[in-house]
Amino acid sequence: MDRPTLDAIVDGAPRGPGVYLMKDREGNILYVGKAKDIRNRLRSYAGGTDGRFMIPFLVGRLHNVEFIVTATEKEALLLENTLIKEHRPRYNVDFRDDKAYFHIRLDTRDPFPRYQLVRRPRKDGARYFGPFPSSTSARETLSFLHGLFPLRTCRDADFRGRRRPCLEFQIRRCSAPCTGLIEAAPYAALVKDSLAFLEGRERVLLADLRRRMEKAAEAFRFEEAALLRDRIGSIERVLEKQHVLSMTYRDRDVFGIHGEESLTQACVLYVRKGKVTGQRLFPPIRLALDREEILSAILKRYYDGETHIPPEILLPGDIPDREVVAEWLSERSGRRVTLSVPRRGEPRKLVEMAVRNAGNAVETARSTGSDPRAALELAMQKLGLKKIPERIECFDIASIGAEVAVGSKAAFTAGRAGHRRLRHDVRGSPAAPLRGQ
Known part of the structure; x- marks a missing residue:
């Protein structure tokens, strides 16, 4: 776009807050921006006072500018965000992230709630904790919670139809509310304790657990006191691994x-x-x-x-x-x-x-990124190797009992995968597939 045309667009731009959409000759949206004063903002494009590297390229492809006036700058911010997500303009920050990070969901409105791993929290009245940086960390946390506060693991349909406790109850990772082995009140106490742990109120939780352990011991309920003792020990071991960075305890x-x-x-x-x-x-x-x-x-x-x-x-x-x-x-x-x-x-x-x-x-x-040699040099540094690994072989073994075993190998040479070197074998013992490679 030439300077006179851009100046004319600036002169016709509205004063006040709003959003502007910069388009090319085909009508494609190149850039979406917001401003407290649209005309003043566009004047920085025309006058060359905007020193961003992309501006010459953007103005060179610009053919038309569309305006949407809003009542406040906050409304402009919301509209800008919506339009960027919808159109994904070329010159806006590309924030595409296909990862939906795991959260732990707990719906306390259910008389016997369960932990659930979900990718996208919803405003449904349930409590959500996260996000977790990886699926592995989320599942490890969930496994730890089941061992510490054994809430049910089954889906609602299985919960309503179950007639006897499942294997999770046998290994003390579920309290079996499905068959009435735990009543609503003690189950609610488990839910309350798990919420305190997930909210980071471990010190308060430990004090309460110690008080309940002593009370159970005084009443000769030694099995209950032992369970509380083990729960206290598990929480204390977790706290030992955590490093406090702020004495304000803020989120x-x-x-x-x-x-x-x-x-x-x-x-x-x-x-x-x-x-x-x-x-x-x-x-x-x-x-x-x-x-x-x-x-x-x-x-x-x-x-x-x-x-x-x-x-x-x-x-x-x-x-x-x-x-x-x-x-x-x-x-x-x-x-x-x-x-x-x-x-x-x-x-x-x-x-x-x-x-x-x-x-x-x-x-x-x-x-x-694109240089396998650089990746190998980084691997050498991280692993403390004396020289660059020219060949890397990865093995995996899966077995069912001692009779059925499957072994696989993937090989990388000079940092590149060798698809012809993918193998798998079936042998009679778990070690046999490795010998076959």
Whole structure:
């Protein structure tokens, strides 16, 4: 688009908050933006005061600009987010992430609720805990919970139709409410304890469990006291492995961002009750945009799909629409949410940790992206090898008893998979398939 045409569009742009959609000659949306004053915002494109790397390319393909006026800047933010998700414009931050991270769901309205692993929380009145950084960590947590607080594992249809306890009851991972072996009141106590554990109130829970253990022992209910003792020991072992980073015991999300050339990586650390409980790496962004713009886009897209919004969010740098985003998050969570850029102390150390994790992800992505040799060099460093592994062989064995066993092998040479070297064998003992390879 030439300068006179762009100037004419700027002069005809509305004053006030809203959203603008930049389109090419075919009508495809190139970019969606929001502004407190649309005309002033577009003037930065025409006047060359917007120094972002993408601007010359965007203006060069621009043919028309469409405006949608809103009543407030917050409405513009919501509309911008909706339009970006719907149209996925070329010059907006591409935040496509097909991963739906696991949450643990517990519906306390059910008289005998169960833990469920779900990928997408819903506003259905149930309690959700997460997200977990991987399916493995989610399933390990679920397994630990069943051993600690043995709620039922079966689906509702099986629960209603069961006539005798299942194997989970035999190995003490279910309390068998389906057959009446536990009544509603003690089952509700298990649910209450599990909620306290998932909410991070372990110290309060331990004090209550110790009180109940002593009471059971005084009443000569030694089996019950032993179960409570084992439960206390399991929780204490978990607490020993957790490192407290904050003496304020606040819930926080801590963002870090790291960019090199046209590759930018963002990371969020989950801090719950003062402990780092996990992290999430966002998909790498391959647009030459300002970090402030990338961070703003990530916040809006990420929290648009999240049910849990902590009261405090720490950022590595300021964003231009921080007050509007904070107002929107406060409205979504039902309480005040603050966005802050810490300069010193423990909050700053948390931000630096998130930035380091983002930087490590960029290093790994560059090392393993297209050059197998670089990936092998990274493997050599991580594994402490003396030289680059020229050949890697991976084995897996599956067996049923001692009679049926299957072994498989995958081989990599010079960092590339050799599909002709995929094998599997069936032999009479679990060790035989390995000998056959």
